[in-house]
Amino acid sequence: MSHARKIAVVPGDGIGPEVIREAVKVSAAAARKAGARLEFTEFDWGAEKYLREGVTLPPGAIAMLRENFDAILFGAVGDPRVPENRHAAEILLAMRFQLDLYVNLRPARLLDRRLCPLRDTSESQVNFTVIRENTEGLYAGMGGCFKKDTPDEVATQEDVNTRKGVERVIRYAFEYARQSGAKRVCMADKSNVLKFGHGLWQRVFKLVAAECPDISAQHLFADTLAMEMVLRPADFDVIVTCNMFGDLLTDLAAALEGGLGMVASGNIHPGSIGLFEPVHGSAPPLAGKNVANPVGAVRTSALMLEHIGLTDCARLIDAAVLASVREKQCTSDIGGKLGTKEAGDWIAARI
Numbered sequence: 001m002s003h004a005r006k007i008a009v010v011p012g013d014g015i016g017p018e019v020i021r022e023a024v025k026v027s028a029a030a031a032r033k034a035g036a037r038l039e040f041t042e043f044d045w046g047a048e049k050y051l052r053e054g055v056t057l058p059p060g061a062i063a064m065l066r067e068n069f070d071a072i073l074f075g076a077v078g079d080p081r082v083p084e085n086r087h088a089a090e091i092l093l094a095m096r097f098q099l100d101l102y103v104n105l106r107p108a109r110l111l112d113r114r115l116c117p118l119r120d121t122s123e124s125q126v127n128f129t130v131i132r133e134n135t136e137g138l139y140a141g142m143g144g145c146f147k148k149d150t151p152d153e154v155a156t157q158e159d160v161n162t163r164k165g166v167e168r169v170i171r172y173a174f175e176y177a178r179q180s181g182a183k184r185v186c187m188a189d190k191s192n193v194l195k196f197g198h199g200l201w202q203r204v205f206k207l208v209a210a211e212c213p214d215i216s217a218q219h220l221f222a223d224t225l226a227m228e229m230v231l232r233p234a235d236f237d238v239i240v241t242c243n244m245f246g247d248l249l250t251d252l253a254a255a256l257e258g259g260l261g262m263v264a265s266g267n268i269h270p271g272s273i274g275l276f277e278p279v280h281g282s283a284p285p286l287a288g289k290n291v292a293n294p295v296g297a298v299r300t301s302a303l304m305l306e307h308i309g310l311t312d313c314a315r316l317i318d319a320a321v322l323a324s325v326r327e328k329q330c331t332s333d334i335g336g337k338l339g340t341k342e343a344g345d346w347i348a349a350r351i
C-alpha cells in the first residue's frame, strides 16, 4: 500500500457540502479498490462560520495547508446572506493568490452525446483541455475610481500581464500537452487590439513553441476561438489563454459537455499543493434538496487524485462516472432520476 495522501476538504456553502460528500465517498471507494490510502480533514470555512464568528480564513491557514496537505478538495462559496459575498473572495481568492495557483486546468470531455447541445456531435469530438492563467490579467484587482458617483466618474481596471506569469502558464500548456499525448496547443488572445499586454502573449508563445517542435502551435483570436469551439470542437487538444478569456471560454466548454454540474477544475502550482473544485458555484436554490449533480465534484476528485499521483484511482472514478451517465444513473439535470446522494452511492458501488 502506498503512503497516505492527506486531503484538506473545504465543502463551503450551498450545494458544496452535498456534492463534496459524494466526491469524498467515491474517492474513498476508489482508494480502497486501488490499495491507496487517503486521509481527509474537513474545514468549515464558509458563510456559516463567517456569519457566526466573523472569520473567513483563520490566521495561518495558508501555511498550514501548504505544510500539512497534498491537495485541497473544495466545494463552492457564495451565500446570499453575506453582503457582496465578502467571505467568498477572502477564502477562495486568498487561496488562489497566496498559494500562487497560476494554472486553472479545465478538461472538457463529453461523456454522452445526448448531453451536447450541438447537433450530430460524438463524444470524441469534445475532448480538449483549457488552461487558463489564474493569477493575473484583469483579475489582479488593480485599478480605481476617480470622481466616483458623479457624472464625470472614471473607472479603470488594469490588465496585468507579466513576462513571468505569461511564460509559466504557456510552458505548462506545452508540458501538459506532451504528458497527455496531445498534439496541438492553441493560444487565444486579442493581440490585434490589446497590443501591449497580449503582444507579450504573442512573443512568449512563439518563443516557447519554437522549443517544442513536437507539438503543433496554433494561434486564434479569442472571439474566433469562441466560434470555432462551437463549429469545430474536435480541432482542439489544449487551449491556453488569459484569465478573463479563460473564464468565458471555459463556461462555453462546460455547455458543450452537458452543463455546469458536469465539470471539474484544478487550480495548480506545479510541485506544490493544488486546489481542486467543481466549476459550478453554490447554487443556493438547489441547496439542501438532494438534487444537485455530484458529477462535477466527483470528476474533480479524479482530477485531484491523478495530480497527486494516484492515476489508478482516477481511472476507476472516470470509468464509474461514465457508466453512471451512460446508464442514466444520475441526477435529473442530465436525464436521470436519482438524488445527489443516490447518484454518488451508485458511482461508489460501481467502483
Ligand SMILES: NC(=O)c1ccc[n+]([C@@H]2O[C@H](COP(=O)([O-])OP(=O)(O)OC[C@H]3O[C@@H](n4cnc5c(N)ncnc54)[C@H](O)[C@@H]3O)[C@@H](O)[C@H]2O)c1
Pocket (backbone or CB within 6 Å): 015, 019, 075, 076, 077, 078, 079, 080, 085, 088, 092, 260, 261, 262, 277, 279, 280, 281, 282, 283, 284, 286, 291, 292, 293, 294, 296, 333
Ligand atoms: N468557485 C466558486 O466557489 C463559485 C463559482 C461560481 C459561483 N459562485 C457563487 O455561487 C453562487 C451562485 O452563483 P450562480 O448561480 O451564478 O452559479 P451556480 O454555478 O451556482 O449556478 C448556475 C446554474 O447552474 C445550476 N447548477 C450549478 N451547479 C449545479 C449542479 N451541481 N447540479 C445541477 N445544477 C447546477 C444552478 O442551478 C444554476 O441554474 C454565487 O454566490 C456565486 O458568487 C461560487
